[in-house]
Amino acid sequence: MDHSCASNGPTVPGQKDSSAIDWKAKLSSLTQAVVQINGTGSLESVLVNLVTTACKQVGWAMGSIMSISAEHGFAYVMARHDPNLLQRELRDRWELATSPSLMALQRNQQIYIRDARESAEFPAYRIEAFERDYRSVLVVPMNCADFEGRPMVLSLLSRQISEISEDDQAILDMVVQLGVAAVEQERRVQAARQEAARQEKALSAHKSLLDHALADNSVPLLCKLLENLLQTPVVVVDFTVSQVVGGRTPDPARFDDETWQAEVRRVYGAQIAKIAREAAERATQAQTMIALHNGADTLQLAARIQPLVVDADKVGAMVIFTQVSEPDILELMILDSARFALSVVMMRNFIRFRFEKRSQAELFFEVIERRWRDKADLLMRAQRQGLDFSRRQQMLIVDFESSGHEFSSMAINLHRALSQAVQAPAKGISVLAVDGAMICLCPVGPENSQAEMHKLAQRAARELSAYLDKPPVVVLSAVCADLPDYAEAWERSRRVVAIARSMGKFGALSMQDFGPMPMLAAAAGVDEVRLFLDDVLGQIIGYDREKGTPYLETLEIFLREQGRSQATADAMGLHVTTLRYRLKRIEELFGINVEAPERRFAVDLAIRLYKMIAPE
CATH class of the missing domain: 1.10.10.2840 (PucR C-terminal helix-turn-helix domain)
Known part of the structure; x- marks a missing residue:
């Protein structure tokens, strides 16, 4: 830094007797400032300490550290040392037009006013010099900026005409450097706090998304959580069930969030799904412009499309709109966690809807997959095949872990054995075979208590074990009172079977025999x-x-x-x-x-x- 001086005083100030300077005391004071900088003190307290140290060590009465806003035309006080015992209101800002601070910054050199009471260049100082009883003024640029990017200066005031010796200058240089270090240290501390807060929020979001995925929540519920976590607009496309879920609006000037979501359901969803599928097939994630039509006009939006992939199968996509701004680092972290969570949920949907069987069991799968449209027609077709879905029933599902040719070769014997096992204690039970399993549709009435139904499940497991190298898994479903009940009951029962197989369990089992975590494994396979x-x-x-x-x-x-x-x-x-x-x-x-x-x-x-x- 250039240490030359400017104003109505000599350009080379007089020097003090260096032998009179107690360097040990001065260095001790500066050491205390260093300790405070490296400690837990606030930036304001550190700066006040530095101003106080500068005043005491060079023998000047008052001082302050100010930030300079050229845009607004003011110098703002950040820290002040004023030991005057008289209580009075002090100015906390100076107009730059009447302050040497801007000149010090522009020249990058300190400004020394030998006697402010006689200064014609800075009349505002001359007035205040009488009001606050000071004479000499020194303004030193600090070569650093506050957290709003405003450059900072150190200003010292002396009650008598004082000059700056080389030793004083060395002390001030060290104070300025310590001030720079204090600001940079606080900047690092604040950056670390912001990063810690960002990591904490990302970790919390990660945990929430994981919990939702493990809890078998739906894609819309995950999308709602994602909407609450992100400011960036996202639309999620689930290829497995042809579902498109809108979130925040990508065009606030045209739609609010609710209107945008309604438009996605009404007209934009199919277009977004088509665009997402095409982008997923091309495996491109570069930003692109997508055009959406509502019959009246065309909506042009900038977006990135990220495919959701499970075992090389593209199960969905996230359409991330970048029309307003790109996602920040925190949102990118949350989006990565969301991509995995959505993939897990869609993986379950993908596997659930893979069943396509054609046999006597076709109608049964039509029921449990909710593929029927006309309830009366389905009930009539079921009756023709000896199945009655109009009554209250429970499904007794017997899983053999075998399929294909091996199962077909023994299916007749197993069907006969199971029919004998369940028909002996109960009447009206329908038994149908599917690949690798048998399903008994057991009517529920006053004569059939749940205890008796569980005994029936145990009997079936026991009787069939004699025909198999490995005992079967037998699961009794919840009561089905209407057609929609079968889908949910079947899904829950199949989960129990899958869990049992993965854990090496067999016999008559229910969901109560397991904890909540295995549900995800069952859904995935x-x-x-x-x-x-x-x-x-x-x-x-x-x-x-x-x-x-x-x-x-x-x-x-x-x-x-x-x-x-x-x-x-x-x-x-x-x-x-x-x-x-x-x-x-x-x-x-x-x-x-x-x-x-x-x-x-x-x-x-x-x-x-x-x-x-x-x-x-």
């Missing part, structure tokens, strides 16, 4: 789950088994503690440095970076599923 687990955790499981390392346990506890290093270290009895080294080692060995939201989500989900289906 055991083979798909095992492939997913092998892809995410296969290497680390094998390494732990071979080397005896606790890497999988470390990841599990780290995620359970929501990524808090100290809490994880405490739970594992480790020093936090050891934990961080272990996490770094996991990333080096297996490429698992739990700081990335999409990776953290996948690892968390994989660990939960692994704990459920892993062998004892």
Whole structure:
């Protein structure tokens, strides 16, 4: 910095006797300022301390640190040292037209006014010099800016005509540098706080999305959660059920959120679905312009289309509108978590609607898949096939885990054995065969209590075990009073079967025999789950088994503690440095970076599923 001076005083100020300066005391005072900067003090308190230190060490009476707004034409006081005992209102801003601050910044040199009471260049200082009883003025540019980007200066006032020695100048240079350090330190602290808040919000969003996915919530419910988490407009397209769900409006000038969602349902949804399918097939995620027509005019919107893929099957897409602005870093993290959560939910939908059977069971699947349109027509066709869906019934589902030729070769014997087992204690039961399973439609009446129905399920499991190498899984559904009830009852029962198979259980079972977590595995399918687990955790499981390392346990506890290093270290009895080294080692060995939201989500989900289906 140029230390030359300007105004009505000499350009080279006089010097003090350096032998009279107590450098030890001065350095001690500056050291205290450094400690405060590195401590937990606020920026305002640090700046006040620096101004006070500058005044005391160079022997001047008062001082302040100001930020300069050339745009508004004022210098604003950020910190002040004024030991005057008289209580009076002090100005907190100066017009730049009457202040040397702007000149100091423009020249990048300090401005020294030897006697403000005689200054013709700065008349406002001359008036205030009498009011506040000071003479000399020094304004020093600080080469830093406040948090609004306004440059800062240090201003000192002396009650008598004072000059700045070389030793004083050295002290002031150090004060200015400490001021710069204090501002940069506070800037780093605020950035760290903002980053921590961003990470916390992303982690909370990740947890909410994971919980929704595991709770078997629908795509619309996930979209509603996403709408609350994001400012960026998103439309979700579910290819598995031909569903399009709108969120925030991408064009606030034309639609509010409610109107936009209604228009998506009415006219834009089919167009968005078609555009999303085409983009998913091209596998492009570059920003593009999409045109939507409502019959009267055309809506042009900028968007990015991200396909949702499960095992190479494109199950849906997220249409992210960038008309107003691109998503920020936090929203990108949330979008990555949302993409995975939506894929999980759509994966269930995709698998649910894969059944396409043609046989005596065709009508049954028409019922449970809700493919019927005319209830009277379906009931009539059912009666012709010996099935009565007009009465209250429960489904007794017997799963043999076999299909194809193996099942066909023994289906007659199994059908006969099951019919004998269930018809002996109860009348009016219909038994039909599907690929790999048998379904008994059991009428529910006063004579058939639930206890008796459970005994029936146990009898069927016991009788059929004699014909099989592996005992079957037998599940009794909820009571079905009307056609729509069968779909939900079938889905729940099939989940129980899938859970039982994945956990090696058999016999007569119900959902109460399991916890809530296995529901996701059942919806996805055991083979798909095992492939997913092998892809995410296969290497680390094998390494732990071979080397005896606790890497999988470390990841599990780290995620359970929501990524808090100290809490994880405490739970594992480790020093936090050891934990961080272990996490770094996991990333080096297996490429698992739990700081990335999409990776953290996948690892968390994989660990939960692994704990459920892993062998004892």
